[in-house]
Amino acid sequence: MSAMPSITEMQQAYLNRDSGYNGLFFLGVRTTGVFCRPTCPARKPLPKNVEYFATPREALFAGYRPCKRCRPLEHDEQPAWAGELIAEIERNPSARIRESDLRRRGIDPATARRYFQRQYGMTFQAFARARRLTGALNQIREGGAVDQAVFESGYESHSGFHDAFVRMFGSTPGQSQNRDCVFLEWMASPLGPLVAGATEKGVCLLEFSDRRMLEAQFAAVRKLFDLPLVPGSHRHLAVLRKELNLYFERKLREFSVPLVYPGTPFQTQVWKALLAIPYGQTRSYEQLAIAVGQPRAVRAVGRTNGLNRIAIVIPCHRVVNKNGELGGYGGGLRRKQFLLELERGAHSLFAGIKEPHPHKNRRCADST
Ligand SMILES: [Zn+2]
Numbered sequence: 624m625s626a627m628p629s630i631t632e633m634q635q636a637y638l639n640r641d642s643g644y645n646g647l648f649f650l651g652v653r654t655t656g657v658f659c660r661p662t663c664p665a666r667k668p669l670p671k672n673v674e675y676f677a678t679p680r681e682a683l684f685a686g687y688r689p690c691k692r693c694r695p696l697e698h699d700e701q702p703a704w705a706g707e708l709i710a711e712i713e714r715n716p717s718a719r720i721r722e723s724d725l726r727r728r729g730i731d732p733a734t735a736r737r738y739f740q741r742q743y744g745m746t747f748q749a750f751a752r753a754r755r756l757t758g759a760l761n762q763i764r765e766g767g768a769v770d771q772a773v774f775e776s777g778y779e780s781h782s783g784f785h786d787a788f789v790r791m792f793g794s795t796p797g798q799s800q801n802r803d804c805v806f807l808e809w810m811a812s813p814l815g816p817l818v819a820g821a822t823e824k825g826v827c828l829l830e831f832s833d834r835r836m837l838e839a840q841f842a843a844v845r846k847l848f849d850l851p852l853v854p855g856s857h858r859h860l861a862v863l864r865k866e867l868n869l870y871f872e873r874k875l876r877e878f879s880v881p882l883v884y885p886g887t888p889f890q891t892q893v894w895k896a897l898l899a900i901p902y903g904q905t906r907s908y909e910q911l912a913i914a915v916g917q918p919r920a921v922r923a924v925g926r927t928n929g930l931n932r933i934a935i936v937i938p939c940h941r942v943v944n945k946n947g948e949l950g951g952y953g954g955g956l957r958r959k960q961f962l963l964e965l966e967r968g969a970h971s972l973f974a975g976i977k978e979p980h981p982h983k984n985r986r987c988a989d990s991t
Contacts, residue, residue: 627647627648627675627677628647628648630675633648633650633661633675634670634673636648636661637650637659637661637662637663637667637673638667640661640662640663640664641661641662647661647677648661648675648676648677649661649675649676649677649678649679649681649682649695650668650673650674650675650676651673651674651675651676651682651685651687652668652672652673652687653672653673653674654668654672655668656686656687656688657687657688657689657690658676658679658682658683658687658688658689658690658695659690659692659693659695660690660693660695662693663690663692663693664692664693665690665692665693678813679695679696679813680813680814680961682695683813683871683965684961684964686968688872688873689871689872696811696812696813696868696871696872702738704728704729704730704735705735705738705739708720708730708735708747712750712751712754713754713856716751716754716755716757716758716775716776716777717755717758717775717776717777718751718777719751719777720747720751725747732747735747750854752787753791753853753854753855754854754855755776755777756776756787756788756791756792756853757804757806757853757854757855758775758776758855759772759773759775759776759784759788759796760772760788760792760799760802760804760853761855762775763796763799764799764802769796769797772784772796773796784796791851791853792804792851792853802850803822803823803850804822804850804851804852804853804855805820805821805822805827805828805844805845805848805850805851805852805853806820806821806822806853806854806855806856806857806860807819807820807828807852807853807854807855808820808854808855808856808857808860808864809832810863810864810867812867812871813871813961814831814954814958814961814962815831815832816831816832817829817830817831817832817867817934817935818830818831818832819860819863819864820844820852821857821859821860821863822848822850822883824881824883825859825880825881825882825883826859826860826863826880826881826882826883826933826936827844827848827882827883827884827932827933828840828844828932828933829863829932829933829934829935829936830932830934830953830954831934831953831954831955831958840932843932844932847885848885859880859881862879862880863878863880863936866878866879866880867935870935871965873965873968876902876903876966877902878936880936882933882936882937884931884932884933884937886927886930889915889917889920889923889927890927890930892915893911893915893924893927893928894927894931894937896911896914896915897911897928897931897937897938897939897941897942898937898938899914900938900941900942902938902966903966903967904941905941905942905943905963906941906942906943907942907943907944907945908921908924908925908928908942908944908945908950909921909945911924911928911942912924925942925950925951928942929951929953931953934953934954935962938962939952939953940952940958940959940962940963941963941966943963949963
């Protein structure tokens with residue numbers, strides 16, 4: 624548990640809706656079973672009914688639901704300035720925000736560079752450029768004229784636009800009318816930011832963005848689908864984001880968003896078998912091998928499990944060792960344990976197992 628301010632300080636912070644404390648602590652309200660950010664606009668609870676948490680994760684494990692008004696699971700640790708910059712680029716992808724503009728707004732360009740590098744694997748300038756080009760690609764795909772796309776993307780010359788476009792998408796603007804892409808978006812979660820990817824056919828990628836192998840994963844996806852990877856929104860990603868939020872709120876057990884997971888026949892079979900493991904349950908690697916009709920291929924099944932590209936939705940976290948130990952997990956064992964506990968907690972709640980004060984149940988928080 625990370626250090627929190629003193630109780631008196633936190634009390635004052637939430638009573639004053641002090642935004643300086645956002646992200647530093649969360650408050651659980653015993654009377655409602657809901658947890659909030661210090662700045663929540665809802666009516667302030669009496670201090671005697673408040674319990675404090677350092678992270679949303681701990682509040683969730685203690686049985687609290689995220690508040691619908693202050694949405695403590697969203698904008699996970701995203702500083703306000705970063706949110707504003709991204710919103711600005713979304714509103715107007717052709718806007719050029721230079722380092723001097725950042726400085727004028729009181730944003731240190733080096734901090735911005737580090738933040739975008741860590742969150743998105745690219746500098747802020749590269750992120751903005753990619754969004755600009757994605758906007759142009761979308762226009763062209765919707766039948767817009769290339770000239771108009773050049774103009775609106777903020778490029779000063781056709782050749783500059785053309786070269787940047789080919790570098791990004793691997794085809795010229797004129798050839799791009801039917802070009803699909805893997806659109807990438809980053810999503811906050813109580814387990815840290817996730818990077819999600821989707822093509823026209825469905826979601827093809829969901830990974831924790833701090834995963835060490837992420838760049839290799841990007842390269843593999845690019846090669847496998849033979850499509851460029853571009854940051855941008857997509858209708859499948861919008862559905863995924865909504866479903867993920869519900870999943871983390873324990874309100875969704877099965878995802879409905881379409882998935883694409885090409886692989887060898889064996890891999891596809893294993894991933895399908897993963898999708899068949901019910902929410903809240905686990906299987907051993909041996910059971911999974913039997914399920915795909917290859918009882919002796921336990922190791923190959925384990926390896927294929929680890930190659931799953933769509934974390935959480937294809938529930939590779941539901942496969943554990945025969946002796947009950949967690950086994951491995953690409954996103955780290957703490958996350959695997961979190962997901963299993965989340966599903967188990969929901970299972971017992973929905974199955975009506977008696978939990979008269981679910982928000983007072985601290986067993987998970989105590990054991991981690
Ligand atoms: Zn709230």
